[in-house]
Amino acid sequence: MTAIPELELETKEKILIVDDEEAIRNLFVEALSSLGYRCEVAENGLDCLAKYYESSDYDVVLLDVQMPELGGIETLKKLKKYAPDLSIIIVSASRDIDNVRTALKEGAYDYIFKPFNINDVQAVIRRAVERAQLIKKNKDYQHNLEKKVENQTQELVNLYSGTLQAMILALDLRESETGYHSYRVTEYALTLGRHMELSESELSMLAKGALLHDIGKIGVPDSILLKPGKLTDEEWKIMRKHAELGYTMLKKIEFLEESAALVYSHHEHFNGKGYPKGLSGTEIPLGARIFSIVDAFDAMTSKRAYRDEMPFEKAVERIIEASGTQFDPDIVEVFAKIDLSIWKDIKENIDESGSNFLKGLLFELSKYN
Template structure:
């Protein structure tokens, strides 16, 4: 193991030799300097553990030197060795030079060795603390990177899960295919108009996207029945918000959106279901959904009627302000430029066309880029 290196700075060569002899006999490696400037020039390259300096020196006093040494190489522990029994000097040394100890001249040999030993130990502890701190920062950086990658994987897989759930519902209820995708983007736009930010925007988008997911639990003979539902069948259909809520409770990432799914059929005036909530008892995401769901219902084709213009949808939503819809949400809806709603609709229609083309002409296996999947 290498010996601890000690710098000794004194303008008296006899004192330098005496201090060096005592320390070397105790196992320290010493470097002696008659001029403080020479010690400063070597301190970074030679990295001493301890620096011992005289106070009264012609070119630079010990306090100024130790202050400069601290700036150049703060890892070294500094000791002032002086014959000046002056409290002012000692205080100046401690405050300006961060001096570990002050040794008086002439020194007591055991006191000198004990002080230097304690200073070397303090330096080692400081270095070890800095090493451990750096290691913790490095590991924290690695942990943050790992967590980021895991979060990205969770989001990617959750998005795949979302798409799978919506596709499953689309296959069962083709009448409203792409409806969920439109209203999810409409809901996000309207939430943004209301001044909402992340993560609330994504929660509302997910809630709107999955609002009808509970219909997966409704029997085909009820869900796909072309004519009016019987009382019993209507009771079963009205369970789909609760079924959807229960389904999302099992997916941590989607649980925040479950309240929107549960309440998406509630109305501002309390006439909705399943709980007959009214006003601000209904979560804001569900109140936003009510408006954009009506927008999409009116402006989309259905088997029993053709779509109607945006102006008619807007008129109907304004007419129901304060009864079916939250007035504040309606006001925000009216403030959104009509071209924003049209752009969203066109974007979804483009995706729908591309998806239909892909379904009719799926790519051959050799055309697929599988390198990323294997990586």
């Protein structure tokens, strides 16, 4: 005959019994242990706090009111501060309603009057334990939910990053001459944006727009995009379409939607002489007004097949010269105050580690998303 396994009596709930009278402690321990609860005892309030701080995995605390050292009500207050969800049952010697009222007001879960009937005590404990279990379940659920949201957010960020990388790669494969232009202007734009004290979400929008500002060039034919000589008027017309093309692409992707406005307006001039709309002043989105400065700045300070790079000092002068015509004078003012070494550092770092830079940038962007 197979042996029938013994029923698991251990419920595992842990109860801390706090009473200065040994006889009462023993009575509780005996009754509750027989029900499968794990019991520990403390002789007074101070002892209780010490035990709780040492190991806070108690589900229920039985707390006597009249105790030397630290009384029940004071102990309750301290415990509640430390563990607001803890189920604490007050054990009051007299039928002192005032004490009970105070205890309940201070967050005690229930109370027992001495002398007590052990059956009644069991019922109170069971309720308190059930409450503790419910709280624990809710906390676990909350924690799992947070974890799930965190994982999903990370998945989305990865998806975003992958989309961004694929788009940049697609453009780079078409037009390799400009090197790390997109990466540099993104970092430049973030720098200027921070000096303009933009919010985190504005910075994110700015960075994504900067990174993809010329993505519409994917739609420009090779014969124009890669033409070694000067473009004809007709060809320029097609080339200029890249702003609108980029906008059309990005506005279809939810997380890039806001950046689409920057892409659309990145060739507008403050005096209204830019394209595609000929917007002027604050009609041009702020992100585009910030971006156009660093875009021109990077174009001037980068080497091209047909010309050398311009020194940073000179490029800043050129930007200042175009303040009020091509660029927003308020933003130029902020730009001109930024130490040249900051731009130089960015440029050097990107040249040395282009792909690492992108990884860092995507990480940076993931914080804003």
